[in-house]
Amino acid sequence: MTDKTQQQSAVSENGPPKHEGGPHPPVVGECGVQSAVSVRDVVRHFGRFAALRGISAEFAPGQLYVLLGENGAGKSTLLRVIAGLLAPSRGSIRILGSENIRSVATRFGYMGHAPLLYDEMSAIENLEYFAALYGIEDRTRCEEAIRTVGLDPALERRVGQYSQGMRQRISLARAIVHGPELLFLDEPFSNVDVRSAKQMTTLLAKMRDTGTTIFVVTHQAALMEPVADESIVLDAGRLVAREKGIPARLLTPYLAEESAALRKQAEHRRFEVEP
Amino acid sequence: MTSAPGLWAITRRSLAKDLRLEWRSKDAINSMLFFALLVVVIFSFGFDPTAEESRKIAGGLLWVAILFATVVALNQTWTRELRNQVLDAYRLSPAPPMALFLAKTVGNFIFVSILEVLMVPLFVVFYNLRSVGPLWQLLVVAVLATWALVVNGTFFAALSIRTRSREIMLPLILFPISIPALLAMVDATTSILTGDNSPMFWIRLLAVYDLVFTTVSLILFEPVLNAE
C-alpha cells in the first residue's frame, strides 16, 4: 500500500478530503479496493443553467447503483459527464483509476437514452461494426452478445423496424459486446415491455455478480428493487441521498415531496460543494 | 481483452458501413443525381454560347454546378450519425476520431465523383465541348478539385452540426475558404479546354491546398467531434 492509502483510509460517504486543487488522487476505500468511479466536486452548467451543482461521491466496484430523481435532476447529465461525453465545468472524474477516460475506453460500456444504433442495418451488422470499433473482429462474440440479451442473431430485419423492447436489448448488447467491467445505462427501460425489461434486469444482476460495476438511471425504481445494491438520489443537480438497496419510499414514481425533505436533510450533511 | 483498433481498419469499416447504408436508403443518391441533372439543364438555359465561347466558360459553369450539388450532398454527411445519437457510440469507443473523418471524407469523395460522372457528359453534350488539351490533365484536376471541396466540406459540415440553421451554415463557411481552390479548378479546366495556357500552376496550387487542409482537418477533428 502507498502513503496515499494512509491518508485516505478514513474516506467517508462525503467523498475524499478536499484538496487545494491539482490532480485527483486515486481513492482507496476501507477494504483497500480502489473505487471504480470517483466523482469530485463536479459542476456542469449550460449557459446560466446549472445542471450539476457540485457532486462528490465514491463508487466501489462490483455494485449495481441505481440513480433516481425527478426529470431535470441531472441524472443523465451526470452519467454523460462520468462517461466522458460531456466535460465538467469544474471538478474531476476518475474512472477505473484513470482521469483520462479515453485511455480506459475499452473497459466501459454506455447505453444511452437513444438507441445508439443504425436503423438501416440488422442487429448483427450493428454489433459487428461497433465491436470493430473496439478492435473485435470476431463475429461469434457479436452473436453471443445478441443471444445474451435474448434475441436471435440470425434475424435479418433492420433494427429500425424492431419494437422498442428489442431495440433497447440490442442497444444493451452493443454496450456489452466488448466485455466491459463498468457499465452505464441511461433509462434502459423507457417504453419497454415488461418481459424485455425483466430480462435485462436479470442480465444486469448476473453481470454484477461476476464483478461488473453497473450504474442505471431510471424512473422505474420498482423494476430495479430486487437487484439494486445502492440507490442514489439526485435533486436539482445535487446528491441528496444514498441508501442501501431501494427503500420503499423511493419506489413511488414521483419523488417531489421526498426530494424536498431529503434536500433539507442534505444541507446539514455537506453533500454540496463549497463556493 | 481487446486491442487498440488500427486507423486503417476503422476507416475501412466506417466507409463500408456508410456505403452500405447509402446503398440501402437509395433515396439520397437518387435525389442527388436528379438534382445534379436539373442544375446542368438550368445552367444550359441560362447560358447559350457558341462552340468557341463555350470552351471558355464551361469550366466555370461546370465547377459552380458541381459546387452546388456538393453542398447539398455534404449537408447530410453527419445527419445519419445524429439520428439515434449514434455518434456518441463512436465517441465512447477507443476508435480514433481521425478514422471517422477519413471515412466520411472518402465516402463523400466517392459520392461527389458519381455526381460528376453524370454531370460532365451532360455538359459535354449540351455545350458541344471538345478539349484541346489532354484528357488525363482534366482527370488530375477533377480528382484534386473534388478532394479540395470534399475535405473542407466534410470538416465544416461537422462544425455546423453544433449550430442553429445548420443547412445554411455549411455553404456560408465553406465558400469563402474554397475560393482559391475554385479559382484554381475553374482556370485549370478552362486552360486545358482552350489550350491557351498551362494549367500546371493551378494543379500545383490545388495539390498544396489539398495537402494543407487535409492535414489541418485531421489534426483539428478531434476537438470538434467532442465539442458538446
Next chain:
Amino acid sequence: MKTLFNALAVFTALLLGYGFCQAMYVAPTEATMGDVQRIFYYHLPSAWVAFLLFFVNFLASVWYLVRRTIGADALALASAEVGVSFCTIVLITGPIWARPIWGIWWTWDARLTSTLVLWLIYVSYLVLRHYATGGQVPVLAAALGIFGFLDVPIVYMAIRWFRTQHPQPVIGGGQGSGLDPTMWHAVLWNLAAFSMLALMFVWVRYRQALAEHALEEAHAQASLDYETEGAQ
C-alpha cells in the same frame, strides 16, 4: 490599467491628428492622380492593420485550442471583429479611389480581390460565432479561425497568378510603381496611428468579451448558491 488606457487613447488621438496633417498637407500631390491619391494613406494602413489583426486571431485561436483559456477566446473574437472593420475600410476606400481615376468602381484588381476574400472568410467566422450554440462556440470558432488564416497565403498566390494571366487595371498603381520618399512619412505615421487605434478597439472589445463571460459565470454561480441558502 485605466490611466494607461486613457493615456494611450490620448496618444492615439494625437497620432491620428498628426497623421492626418502628414497625409493631407505635408505629403506632395501625386503627379498623375492628384489629391484623390491621398486616400491611399488610409487605404494601405487599414489593409496592413487588418492583416495583422487576423494574424492575432490565428495565434489566439491556436492558443485557445492548446490551453483552453477564456482570454484567448476573447482575444480571438475581439481581433476578428476589429479586423473585419478595418477590412471594410479597405474595401470602401478602394472603390472611392478607383472611381475618379478610372471611372469604374471595381476592377477585380489583385490586391482588392484578395482583401475581399479575406473579408468574406472572417465575416463567415463571425457568422459562425453568432450561430453556434452551447458552450463550445470557442472550439468551433478557433478551428475556423485557423482554417481561415492558413487559406490567406493561398488566396494571395492564387489571385496574383490569376491576374498575371488575365491582366486588369490596377488600383493604386501598385507598390512597384514607386512611392516618392516624402510620401513614406505619411504612410508610416498613419500606419502607427491606425495600429494604435486598432489596439485601443481590441482592448475595449477584449475587456467586454471577458466581462460577458464573467457575467455568465456569475449567473451560474448564483444558481449554485441559491440552493445552499436554504431556499425552497
